[in-house]
Amino acid sequence: MEMIKTTLALLLSLSLTNTAMSQQALPEEKKAAEATINLYFDGWATSDTAKVGKAMHATCHLKFYRDGQFTDMDRAAYLGRFKQPQERALGLITRIVLLDITVNIASAKTEIITAKDIFTDYFNLIKTGEGWFIVDKVSVRTPK
Amino acid sequence: MTIVKKSVALLVTAILLSFTAFTQTGDDAAVRACLLEYMSGDGTRMEKAFHLSATMKYIDAATGEFKDVPIAEFITRVKANTTKQERTIEIVSVNIEGAAASGKIKIETAKAILYDYMNLLKINGEWKIVNKIFSRQDK
Numbered sequence: 001m002e003m004i005k006t007t008l009a010l011l012l013s014l015s016l017t018n019t020a021m022s023q024q025a026l027p028e029e030k031k032a033a034e035a036t037i038n039l040y041f042d043g044w045a046t047s048d049t050a051k052v053g054k055a056m057h058a059t060c061h062l063k064f065y066r067d068g069q070f071t072d073m074d075r076a077a078y079l080g081r082f083k084q085p086q087e088r089a090l091g092l093i094t095r096i097v098l099l100d101i102t103v104n105i106a107s108a109k110t111e112i113i114t115a116k117d118i119f120t121d122y123f124n125l126i127k128t129g130e131g132w133f134i135v136d137k138v139s140v141r142t143p144k
Numbered sequence: 145m146t147i148v149k150k151s152v153a154l155l156v157t158a159i160l161l162s163f164t165a166f167t168q169t170g171d172d173a174a175v176r177a178c179l180l181e182y183m184s185g186d187g188t189r190m191e192k193a194f195h196l197s198a199t200m201k202y203i204d205a206a207t208g209e210f211k212d213v214p215i216a217e218f219i220t221r222v223k224a225n226t227t228k229q230e231r232t233i234e235i236v237s238v239n240i241e242g243a244a245a246s247g248k249i250k251i252e253t254a255k256a257i258l259y260d261y262m263n264l265l266k267i268n269g270e271w272k273i274v275n276k277i278f279s280r281q282d283k
Contacts, residue, residue: 059212063197063274065243065265072197098239100248100261103279104203107246107261109239122239122246122263124277126201128210135201136275138263140242 033106036132041094047082057133064139118142175245178271183233187223195272202278256282
């Protein structure tokens with residue numbers, strides 16, 4: 001039993017070290033990619049299309065499948081859906097669930113939780129000469 | 145609560161849990177099956193893994209330029225390339241949420257290591273890759 005415990009503890013510490021190492025591999029890049037996603041969140045929450053637009057690359061498309069219909073929307077059409085600038089709603093939750101960075105590309109899973117729905121996005125991000133951009137996103141809405 | 149009621153509640157919970165597990169496993173297997181079609185390296189099979197709207201985006205290592213390539217163009221390139229090089233290819237991770245998913249793939253050749261991040265959607269009951277980005281590091 002003691003041996004099993006020791007082995008488990010060793011495996012756990014190894015896996016934690018591994019996670020920590022991969023997370024610490026690019027701390028500056030992680031921070032920069034997170035800043036792009038947070039800019040998107042901030043713009044989304046306040047209907048500030050300048051912020052959302054800055055986080056999204058010019059080639060970015062939003063794609064989703066809902067109620068039997070596939071939608072492929074370009075950046076301009078997506079930005080056109082936002083209404084007048086507003087205050088961030090009380091209780092709105094925006095969070096990065098997963099962020100995986102490999103050299104100059106990244107994948108993120110994010111959640112925007114409103115009073116009614118949970119919007120989950122998977123972002124593909126690329127670091128260009130001008131920094132990190134969301135270059136594509138797919139989305140799914142889950143009613144609460 | 146009587147023992148009978150408790151047993152029924154337990155049974156219902158167990159059935160619901162196994163149903164949830166089954167659904168998740170079904171989607172996980174289906175997403176991986178779609179990615180495996182892409183990983184086959186065969187142009188015709190790869191074509192089936194992608195949605196028509198898919199694109200491939202990357203930074204050109206030689207010029208530093210951002211590239212946005214329609215998937216049909218990429219498939220044409222694959223079909224035209226008859227010299228298949230030795231490589232290992234594996235799925236690093238898959239994450240699924242409802243009808244959307246993300247996958248990471250690692251490809252290693254004698255000269256380079258490449259990573260793909262794919263976005264997938266379940267469209268009409270079938271998983272398709274709708275976006276691909278990649279990075280390449282020479283060894």
